[in-house]
Amino acid sequence: MLSEAFYWFFNMSISASVAGIIILLLGKLKKLPRRLVHILWVIPFLRMWIPVGIPSKYSLMTLISKFTTKAVVVYDGALDFTVTNHLMAADSYFPINYKVSLLDALFSVASIVWIGVAFAFLIVYAILYAVAKSETKDAILLRDNIYVSDRITSPAAYGIFRPKIIIPKGYELRDLRYILEHESAHIQRKDNFWRILAVISASVHWFNPFIWLFLKKFLEATELACDERVLAGCVEDEKKAYALALVDCAESRNAFASAFGGAKLRVRIEHILSYRKLSAISIIGLTAFAIAIGYALLTNAS
Numbered sequence: 001m002l003s004e005a006f007y008w009f010f011n012m013s014i015s016a017s018v019a020g021i022i023i024l025l026l027g028k029l030k031k032l033p034r035r036l037v038h039i040l041w042v043i044p045f046l047r048m049w050i051p052v053g054i055p056s057k058y059s060l061m062t063l064i065s066k067f068t069t070k071a072v073v074v075y076d077g078a079l080d081f082t083v084t085n086h087l088m089a090a091d092s093y094f095p096i097n098y099k100v101s102l103l104d105a106l107f108s109v110a111s112i113v114w115i116g117v118a119f120a121f122l123i124v125y126a127i128l129y130a131v132a133k134s135e136t137k138d139a140i141l142l143r144d145n146i147y148v149s150d151r152i153t154s155p156a157a158y159g160i161f162r163p164k165i166i167i168p169k170g171y172e173l174r175d176l177r178y179i180l181e182h183e184s185a186h187i188q189r190k191d192n193f194w195r196i197l198a199v200i201s202a203s204v205h206w207f208n209p210f211i212w213l214f215l216k217k218f219l220e221a222t223e224l225a226c227d228e229r230v231l232a233g234c235v236e237d238e239k240k241a242y243a244l245a246l247v248d249c250a251e252s253r254n255a256f257a258s259a260f261g262g263a264k265l266r267v268r269i270e271h272i273l274s275y276r277k278l279s280a281i282s283i284i285g286l287t288a289f290a291i292a293i294g295y296a297l298l299t300n301a302s
Helices: 002-026 034-040 041-047 062-064 101-134 179-188 191-204 208-233 236-247 265-274 281-298
Strands: 070-073 080-085 091-092 140-143 146-149 157-158 164-168
Touching: 002 034, 002 041, 002 062, 002 080, 002 101, 002 208, 002 281, 034 041, 034 208, 034 281, 041 091, 041 191, 041 208, 041 281, 062 070, 101 191, 157 179, 157 191, 164 179, 179 191, 179 208, 179 236, 191 208, 208 236, 236 265
Parallel strands: 146 164
Antiparallel strands: 070 080, 140 146, 157 164
16 A cells, blocks of 8 residues: 555656746746746645646646656546556556566565655654744744744744744844835745645655755745735835845744745845836736646646
8 A cells, every 4th residue: 555655656756846847947937926936836746745637638748648658547537537657667556566576566665765754854844843933932022923032043934823923132123124024924925834835745755856956946936925025015215125124134044934034145136126016917917827837737648
């Protein structure tokens, strides 16, 4: 059973890699809003977890299937459901009957290593999360949900269900407007929740090096998307003030907290200063574009 689960997770990981590479390339287009790119990163993460899909001749997997990938039908009805089978290592499925007995032994051993390392990653991240929470335990309430702590170096939003904005000691005397707007945007967007889901996904697919690259790019896109949310309500002069506030904050590398300075500084400054608000027509066009990309990457080969 574990061996079969690993077989399909391996296939899902390959599908996620294909989708992720497409999103990675789309992210290079500077004219695409980072909020859109951030949403598109959901596609490879969905591919990591959802084994079944609807076949379509317009799917990217249909193009790939002409060379290697096939699909296995799991439900044949008014609406078909299939699983993408990149490995094609078996003669029959459900249960899997491998083409050679060596593959059976190989996947049996590999599945044990896979689940063992995945649990190890999850335990380590659980410990790191507990450590991150301990950093906020002694924080002193400043006002509302804003706290002050001498145990952190950069403002950040901590927590999922009762998020707090925590600023380093000494920051309470500064102009906190842009810092608070940024961290409030993280809280409204539930970014810490999505961060944890992304980290769990990477832990389960640890054997795929592309997944760790996708995680890094997703976290960077999170910060840029959050910047855009704040900038949407700013005038031109306020963009410069926001950029200066960002420069004034040290970088934070905590994977479980949404930090004001938590991504590459140069990239974020350039993005802030070049940001332009979208027109209604642009929003409609980009929404249609996102739906088309999602359909092409989430459907299976026909």
